[in-house]
Amino acid sequence: MTGAVIESSGAEGAEGAEELAPGAHAAHVEETLLQARALIESTVSLYRNRPSGGPDGTHTSVTALRETVAQLLVDARHSVCIALSSADEFSDTVKELLAEREPGPVVRLLCATAVADCSLARLSAAPGSRFEIRCSEGELRDAVVVDGARALVRAVPGNGGTQAIMVTDTAAVRALELLFAGTWSRCRRLDEHLALSPRLHSELTRRILERLRAGRTDDAAARELDVSLRTYRRHVAEIMRELGATSRFQAGARAVELGLIQN
Known part of the structure; x- marks a missing residue:
């Protein structure tokens, strides 16, 4: 997906990226993503104030929304990128449509952890599956992007309506x-997420991981968490074992990679 998106921005942009040093290229990508986010927010604001109706209209009816997403999936010829931010009516509708979908281009689905469940696992595990699914701990905006030409963007999530x-x-x-590709590249696969021990998702584990990443001494971290030094070290050992890490630094890096703590 990332490669396809980079190619879609044009050969000139790709050549420019190759001329940048690794550090400069990373900074360039981050700046581009920030600009993309700003553009998306301004676009959503602009489209929200447009009159309803027509191809660029605002969809509020659940039935109309379902029909629009279904048509996008049917029309897709090259690429489908979907982001789902919460377990609600919109995500349920999209998951139902994906389960009913006829074979077509690979669908790359990026979802919040609250959306990740066994129904998605069945989609990705089915014989001849055309689904790639990853999970994100970060903020997402609900969207369906098809062929780099059309996108359905959720404008007002979480307000009791659609x-x-x-x-x-x-x-x-x-x-x-571009924003989807940048987020996708940093997220873990669905099977990795579902295989994680529930212990790694606890609040105490998150706080310990943050202190490991910050380089806190065991004494200081135990005091901050109001636990004994022995208890803190036991938790650290268990976390490292769950993450398959051989050092505390590696445990912190692995936690960021899996989305257990923010980078």
Whole structure:
């Protein structure tokens, strides 16, 4: 997915990226993603104030929304990127449509951990599956992006209703693809997420991992967490074992990679 998105931005941009040193290239990518996010937010604000109806209208009816997503999936010829931020009616609708979907382009689905469940695992594990699924601990915006040409963006999530906007502006859709690719590259696969021990998702584990990453001494970390030094060290040993880490630094890096703590 990442490669496809980079190619879609044009050969000139790819050549420019190759000329950058690794550090400069990373900074360039981060700046681009920030610009993409700003563009997306401004686009959503602009489209929210447009009149309803037509290809760029605002969809509020659950039935109309379902029909729109279904049509996008049917029309897809090259790529489908989907982001789901919460376990609600929108994500349920998308998952149902994906389960009913006829064979077509590979679908790359990026979901919040609250959305990740066995139904998605069945999709990705089915024979001849055309689904790639990853989980994110970070903030997502609900969206369905097809062929780099059209995108349905959830405009008002979590307010008890359903509102989404069809975006056809080329620059805005490409920005959505770029932001999706940047997030996708940092997230773990669904099977990795489902295989994680529940212990690794506890609040205490998160606080310990943050202190490991910050380089706190055992004494200081135990005092901050209000536990005995022996208890703290036992927890650290258990966490390292669960993560398959051979050092505390590696445990912190692995935790960031798996989305257990923010980078």
